[in-house]
Amino acid sequence: DDAAGAARGASPSIAEEGAAPHCRCVDVSKERFRGMTKVMGDWRRSVRTKANVRPVTPTPEKFDPPSCCHLPSGEMPSLNDLLEPLRSYLREQTAREEELLNREPWKKYDPEYTRARRSILGLSADSLSAVMRRAERRQSSPPQHPDDVTHTSESHAQNRLDHFTSPSIAANAVRNTADTTGDVSSHLSHHLAFGTLSPRTVYRACRSNDDPEGCRWLIGHMEMRDYFMFYAWGEGADLFRLEKKMDDGGRRSAKNAREGGDRKGKQKQKQKQQKKKKKQREREPIQWKSPSSSSEARSQWVAWSTGATGLPLVDAAMTELHRTGHCSNRVRQNCASLLTKDLRLDWRAGAALFRFLLEDHETGANYGNWRYFSGVGHDPKERRFRTVSQARRYDPECAYVRKWMPALRDARSAEAVLRPWEYPEEMTDDAVEREGRYSAWRAPVVDPATQLTWHDTERVKETGLLVGDDGLSI
Ligand SMILES: Cc1cc2nc3c(=O)[nH]c(=O)nc-3n(C[C@H](O)[C@H](O)[C@H](O)COP(=O)(O)OP(=O)(O)OC[C@H]3O[C@@H](n4cnc5c(N)ncnc54)[C@H](O)[C@@H]3O)c2cc1C
Structure with a gap:
């Protein structure tokens, strides 16, 4: 309120x-x-x-659903109940395919047949089964240690919060680097998403901390999370719109709203609106493609969604996401930028895949962040990432990419990890043996030289050179 x-x-x-x-x-x-x-x-x-921020509500001794809550009561569904629809879908699909191939075995080689196979989010049956197995493993395996970030219970959430807000950790977290230690960020998102931790508890823990300054950023992130929730409620069904709403008066600050009554305020607001509309008109609208609109779009989607784009940072992120249900904010941003700004595929397909894979999925945070990166949200910033230079800054030792991309684990130079398609000789025999399909690194789905940010375009106009802030070629 x-x-x-x-x-x-x-x-x-x-x-x-x-x-x-x-x-x-x-x-x-x-x-x-x-x-x-x-x-x-x-x-x-x-x-x-x-x-x-209101005080933390004391834990009630007994839970009485509020009288205003008209949810039907009943049994809590088990993981098996939740997975059953997907399992039965896969069973049916396999049976249908077997029957068809028994009748017409040659169909296997017919591209039309492959295309017509019904799939969920374009994922193969193997990928879907792997996600189900991950959920089952998570439920059956006991936590390895008290602050095991993967377990979701109130005590695990509290342990993780205590551990992370201890002064030396949150304050010293090098948040702009790849997360290979587990302590670069809080890993509280799935607890917050499941409700085993409340943002008020996080806020209080930060405020009562010996080093409240060191934890300030975490409070800032709680604000960001709240923003996306309020944004989702405020948008209603518009949250899922493909396009930006052109007539939107999104940039109406609280100050402007207060000023609404007096003439000067109104005029200022009108000017701002006009400026914004002009900017919107100047910006080229994105021609979104559906992943199923052409064979090119389909193969781009499959490359992106299965971590086979040829761009190591994005492939490592998608591999981590499939295997663990989590990846850091920075790599999520890189994946979103590639799908929307370079491949121009319908951002909602990316959001739907994230919804399926993320263990911390929250509608507001997921769809809000996707809208933000797709340039269809209310934020006036246009963000586009250059994947290779992002990797150079974010993962300078290449530890993150090496961890998730076995084929690059033994590559001798950092450059070979950043641009493996230019260094085929660096793919060691071990790597080829371990992961045959990477032996000749595929060409990236987009040429990194075309991933120009707004600043890059301006720099090229001014200097004619395509180099980053760090003087390195992009
Ligand atoms: C395309 C995309 C999709 C995303 N989908 C989700 C999602 O479904 N659920 C989700 O919780 N976060 C989502 N995020 C935000 C962010 O990536 C995760 O919250 C963060 O990576 C979780 O790791 P952490 O707990 O270690 O975060 P920390 O960096 O330690 O941040 C602490 C907490 O602040 C909140 N937070 C931080 N950044 C954001 C943000 N940009 N938006 C909203 N909340 C934030 C989260 O609750 C997080 O746990 C998404 C980001 C992108 C770019």
Whole structure:
């Protein structure tokens, strides 16, 4: 309530506005968020100055569902129950294929047949089964140590929070580097997503810490998480729109909202809106492709979704995601940038795949971040990453890529890990044996020289040279 009110520049009570009929406890109707600033920076600033974080609710001795909550009661579904629809789908598909191939064995070689095979998110039956096996393993294997980041229970969440907010860790986390130690970021996202940890608890732990300054960034990340949740509620079904809404008055800061009454404020707001609309018109609209629209789009999608793009940082990230259900924010951003800004494939397909694979999936965080990177959100920043130079900065020792890409583990030089397609001789015999398909590294799905950020384009215009800030060629 505080955050929504503060971000809107007012504090209307829910009772005054009338609660939505579907839930009388918390009004999450779109109406309630009308007028809330939708630009992350503005939202965070106004919430930070005006909203208070409430105390942590004491653990109740007994849980009585609130009377306003009309969820039907019943048995908690088991993992088996949840996986059954996918299992039966795969069983049916295999049976159908076997029957067809028994009748017409030559169909196996017919590209039309391969294309027509129904699949979920373009993933093979093997990939889908591997994700199910991961979930089963996670449930059956006991945690290895108390702060095992992969387990989801309240005590694990608390242990992890205590461990990470101990002064030496959170404060010294080198957050802009690849996570190969497990302590570069908090790994609290799945606890927050499952509700085994609350953002208020994180906030209190940071504030009561011996080194509150060192933990300040974690509070900032809680704000970011809240922003994406409020954003999702505010957007309603528009969260899933492919295109940007051109008539949107998204950049309406709380200050502007307050100023709305006086003429000067209104004029200023109008000018800002006009400027924004002009910018939007100038920006070339993205021609999104559906992953199933052509054979090229299909093969690009398969390369991206299975970690076979030829760009080691993205391939390592997608491999980690398939195997563990997690990867760091920076590599998620790189994957999103490649899919949307370079391949121009429908960002919602990427978000749907992430929803299937991520153990920390949250609709607001996932779809909000995807919108942000696709340039269809409200944030005026246009972000595009150069995968190779990102890898050079983020993973300078190449430890992350070597960890997830066995074929590159023994490559002799860092350059060969960054651009393996240019160094076929560096693929050692061991690597070829271990992972045959990587023996001749595939050409990347996009030429890294074409991954130009806005700054790059400006630099080329000015100097005619295509070099990064660090003076290295891109
Ligand atoms: C394309 C894309 C999809 C994403 N999907 C999800 C998702 O489904 N669920 C999810 O929790 N996060 C998502 N994120 C945000 C972010 O990647 C993860 O929260 C973070 O990597 C989790 O690791 P951590 O707990 O170690 O994060 P830390 O860096 O330690 O951050 C602490 C907490 O702050 C919150 N947080 C941090 N960054 C963000 C962010 N950009 N957006 C929202 N919350 C943030 C998370 O709750 C996180 O646990 C996504 C990011 C991108 C680019």
